[in-house]
Amino acid sequence: MKWSIFPRQFGFFPYIFLIYIGFPVIYLTRETGVKQLIGYGMVLLFLVTYRQLYFSIGKRKFTYWLAVQLAIVFIFSMFYHLNYMFMGFFPANFIGWYKEKTAFRRGLLGLVGVQIIPFIYHVVQTKTFFTPAELIYFVPFLIIILISPFGIRSMNRRMDLEKELDRANQKIEELVKREERVRIARDLHDTLGHTLSLLTLKSQLVQRLIAVDSERARLEAKEMEVTSRAALKQVRELVTDMRAATIAEELLQIQQILRAAGITYQYDGDVDFSKISPFTQNIVGMCVREAATNVVKHSRATHCSISIKLFSEKINIVIRDDGMGVRNNHGFGNGLRGMDERLALIDGVLALSNQNGAVLEINVPIIKKEGAAV
Incomplete structure (x- = not known):
């Protein structure tokens, strides 16, 4: 396992906070002697607690390291x-x-003590109250510090709920697929089992x-042809009934995917998708979903918008996003290449x-035959 200063899943966030460690180091330059050395030692220990x-x-050690960090601040x-x-x-x-909740309340209570007791101590020690200017300087910081744990906890709970939602959606998709396979098997058995027997x-x-009554054999063979044609018709009806996902359904899935990823979503379009053939809808829907993925x-990106307009032809x-854009315009990736190949089936084109x-x-293109869109 490769060594790292901070866990990789947190990205650059832990490193940004390290900037503020410079302030206590600067303040300690005003101290002298043993007090200064002890101060520098506590800063180093504070850095260790921050990493750990x-x-x-x-884990259980989390509370111990947090207690050490609170003690140093105190x-x-x-x-x-x-x-x-x-x-x-x-x-x-x-x-x-x-x-x-219990651990959170205890930690919050410890933070309140670490922040409030020094206030009282300095008032008692100096026997003077803070001036209005000093209150304006300290109180906002104190309020922000004390309410920030609630914001962090709320954000973490939201992230956990989004992960649970993703797992639930995946499980639902698996159950839907399993149910669909069972339904297809049941329909095939009920539809074709008797006919094939x-x-x-x-x-x-x-x-x-054939050897004893050729005429009757011919009639039976004719009935077999009629029966097999009926079975073929039943199979076609069964396959037709296996409806592919529509564009509208894919747009709903895309909205959930983007929302779970923390990307705002805007849809612009008032299209009656019923005018588009199921085959075209299936291909277009898969391409739009691949683009959103x-x-x-x-x-x-932080925002994605999708605009769909239906013209006569x-x-x-x-699909737009406000991300970092396309670094290489000369070649499509596997996803875009697959989209290009799908669109070729319906004479569609894409541009990036x-x-x-x-x-x-x-x-x-929308091709019309006998007054209906195909």
Whole structure:
């Protein structure tokens, strides 16, 4: 396992907070002697607790490291300077990671003590109250520090709920597929089982009648032809009944996918998809879904919009995002290449460009036969 300063799943977030460690280091330059050395030692220990807290989230050691971090903030605020109270932002962030209410309340209570007691201590020590200017300086920081654990906890709960929703949707899809396979097997058995058994019996009868009664054998063979044609018709009806997903259904799935990824979604279109053939809808729907999946996986976008317009001669789909755009316009990836191959079946074309993000445009001709769209 490769060593790392912080867990990779947190990205650059832990490194950004390290900037604020520079402030206590600067403050300590004003101290002298043993007090300064102890201060630098506590800063180093604080850095250790900061790293270890990320690696111990959800473990028993998490509380121990958090207690050490709170103690360091308390000592700095009490015996060095009240300005060190801003370091409470660090433990406030980690307190929000507690999932159990009891542990969260205990951590919050500890944070309140670490922040409030130094206030009281400095008032008693100096025997003077804070001036209005000092209150304006300290109180907003104190309020933000004390409410930030609630924000972090709410954000983490939302992320957990989104993960549970994704797992639930995957399970639902698996159950739907399983149910569909069972339904197809049941329909095939009920529809064709009796017919195929009848054809088997008649074929055996024809073999016996050929030598003794050729006319009756001919009639039985004719009945077998009629029965087999009826069975073929039943199979076609069964396959036709296996309806592919429509564009409207795919748009609903796309909305859920983007929302789960934290990407805002906007749809622009008032199209009656019933005018488009099921085959065309199936291909267009798969392409739009693939485009939305690419936005989630590769774009780093925060917003995605889909526009669908139906003209007399074509259907136009435009998918836009505000991400990092397309780095290589000369070759399609596997996903886009697959979309291009699907669209070729219905004479559709796609174009990919950069306009403050990626823009994917799809145009599919609408062919009309005998007054109906095909």
